[in-house]
Amino acid sequence: MNKSLHDSLFMKALRREPVPRTPVWLMRQAGRYLPEYLAIRKKAGSFMQLATNPELACEVTLQPINRFGLDASILFSDILTIPDAMGLGLYFETGEGPKFERPIRSQKEVDDLIIPDPGDELRYVTDAVSLIRKELPENVPLIGFCGSPWTVATYMVEGGSSRNFSIIKAMVFQQPQLMHALLLKLANASVAYLAAQIEAGAQAVMVFDTWGSSLSTSSYKEFSLVYMRHIVAALKADPTTRDTPVLLFTKGGGHWLEMMADTGCDGLGLDWTCDLGQARERVGNRVALQGNLDPGVLYGDTGTVTRECHRVLKSFGNGPGHIFNLGHGIHPGVDPERVTDLVAAVHSFAAIETK
């Protein structure tokens, strides 16, 4: 890693080192709220045609960096690239979200799953990472990512998005060994996938556990957390990846922060329902905290955005280890000008504080 990347605000904050101001990036910063994204999306055809085309993926990844001057970039991709590469046939039905042609329900189907080769079936992702790294300003870190094994499994077993998780819950409770076999395969595939993204040029990686809070505390430990810990441990055990910080984010997982910090990860994403100051008291300085503005604030006006950003910054308090972000991805329909306001508010806070 070059010195300007190593010394960037984002990387320093992840290492809990002092920074002149809080770094800021936003989940789903590249996406449907941006007119320039919608133009490329239209040109590409489908979402997957966009995500699997390294040049276009690079272009949309850079759009919010160019527009807003954010402190970190995140690969434009999807958490379902791994099961797609496993041969499940990912497709998107308008208004219904992702679906799989061939969901996974039996031991044989789990046994038959291949762990995709990131240099082959997922080559489009590592190609995109290399290209983005080349095109990004040299002081802007690039974040790679994957879905958590549990979250990815919900889609693979249910065959798409789910309201009640009826099929996978039956599997969790009646066929736990089958569930574990699937999750272990996904965890190993995720390790290889994240390692390949790191090798291709990512400076940090993040695991998105969108559906961890569909589980009870005991089931969360057994079926989600343990596999995120597996990913962290494998990356930390490998000399080629161990210096790359790992962020974990379980949406709705605010009461599990201590356990999450115990995985050995470097940072935790917090959703908007958490209080940053309280979270910090609970996990101490072991990890950086990333978050956690209510994305609904961006439906407000400039004054609202400024006030609520400053409230989040104040709630963290003094000292290092905060990365400003939303508590969830940007909603469609948000005016990009509000994101400009958000970035300005984070920048101006530092000025207020150092007066």
Added chain:
Amino acid sequence: MNKSLHDSLFMKALRREPVPRTPVWLMRQAGRYLPEYLAIRKKAGSFMQLATNPELACEVTLQPINRFGLDASILFSDILTIPDAMGLGLYFETGEGPKFERPIRSQKEVDDLIIPDPGDELRYVTDAVSLIRKELPENVPLIGFCGSPWTVATYMVEGGSSRNFSIIKAMVFQQPQLMHALLLKLANASVAYLAAQIEAGAQAVMVFDTWGSSLSTSSYKEFSLVYMRHIVAALKADPTTRDTPVLLFTKGGGHWLEMMADTGCDGLGLDWTCDLGQARERVGNRVALQGNLDPGVLYGDTGTVTRECHRVLKSFGNGPGHIFNLGHGIHPGVDPERVTDLVAAVHSFAAIETK
């Protein structure tokens, strides 16, 4: 209240008095998973035709009591009866959930809202409560309920269910005074509505805050919690209602339990992501705790249901103040036999523990 009601397991547990075994009832215990419910629902026509007919509402309220021998009954109704009585025109579109013909967006629309008279526009509810109380076994308490002002307001402002709460979030942040005017009206309407249910025969009342966790901690305090506190305080200030226990339930509100207990309520509902033992350490003996089995467990088999019920009971530990329930309503598609298993598991646990 007669002695058998006063001494029922449910009422004792709510008062944190010792009980020979943990009482059990289930959110949405009357509903779509029951064939006898579906038969009445078909006969009634629409959901609202069922909910507004006291005889039919009474019949479906009693169905799970007769089938499973549960320890408490809950009025069959909906959290949107108040805005419907306010004239917003509630209707249900198949597969899309509740909608309002006339959503509330402006100061004038808020000013024009009437607080419904529970003896008039909501007479069908109090009539149902009286009838159910008459028909219920004399030792089975009846729980009345309403939605939290914030939760009800989300439907009134958005015009129905919402994914991102874009319209009401804009109102929260840009027109907080308008938001507060609406919430105060709803809180006052809720007090009158719950008081009328108590007068008609309910032994306890519960406030369902389904969407509280769409808010950040600071917004939750300002826009949801304060109005639930208002309801609790008003009921506790009135000699005719002050002895009736009040339960609060914010789904996804596990980190806010201390604040919720501070409202002066008698019990807290917990969703399935919380650990009952930890929750109890945090709130002490101030309130009873109700919950919190993952409703997905009911997609498992008998052994699963027994094991997971016992796990929940053990997580609470010894001592009084636990009411067994799910962490959320029963999902459609659950086999009613699993509910039989659940009730048997709660009963058998007491036998195991006292051996």
